[in-house]
């Protein structure tokens with residue numbers, strides 16, 4: 001078992017979003033988290049990423065509580081929230097280097113520029129992030145996945161990764177995700193769009209169906 005959630009309960013404000021939630025995910029599998037607006041999808045993804053505290057229950061990575069292997073977990077997992085997490089004052093390529101360092105991965109300028117070029121941001125690499133369009137900011141954020149398929153970062157947790165992307169970028173992201181699955185990578189994601197991804201196994205969790 002690679003990623004496991006055991007008996008999670010999450011409360012936000014006055015509301016209990018879910019309780020008794022357990023799941024497991026193995027190499028090559030994708031888990032799509034569904035639910036209405038406000039049902040708790042983002043909260044669950046952030047909890048799985050170790051960014052939001054659960055009221056009770058535990059998340060385990062490769063058999064260990066993520067609280068006990070935080071640095072290892074963050075170096076093997078990529079979490080991208082629904083808003084593109086970019087630093088406005090940094091150049092596009094600097095954003096990638098900065099994000100990689102935060103997660104304990106080494107990335108030099110030339111590798112960052114290659115990733116940006118692969119995402120169609122070759123000419124934007126030298127621009128400050130604040131001057132990019134919404135779609136370009138989203139591409140910049142997704143460029144963190146480039147080269148991180150499979151064992152490089154086996155678990156990707158992506159909150160609405162297709163938002164703001166044009167048709168070409170959606171197709172490119174689907175292809176990157178399929179490469180990730182083929183190399184044994186795992187994905188937990190939300191999306192409001194149905195897409196033809198090809199994981200080894202496609203799992204679903206619907207937060208509208210409370211236990």
Ligand SMILES: Nc1ncnc2c1ncn2[C@@H]1O[C@H](COP(=O)(O)OP(=O)(O)OP(=O)(O)O)[C@@H](O)[C@H]1O
Pocket residue numbers: 012013017035036037038039040041042043044
């Ligand atoms: N820090 C917080 N304090 C209080 N309430 C919060 C907090 N974070 C989230 N919530 C509430 O928890 C509920 C679930 O939010 P969440 O963002 O997880 O839902 P979601 O399913 O991802 O929604 P959407 O589809 O609209 O993105 C919402 O009612 C939200 O207002």
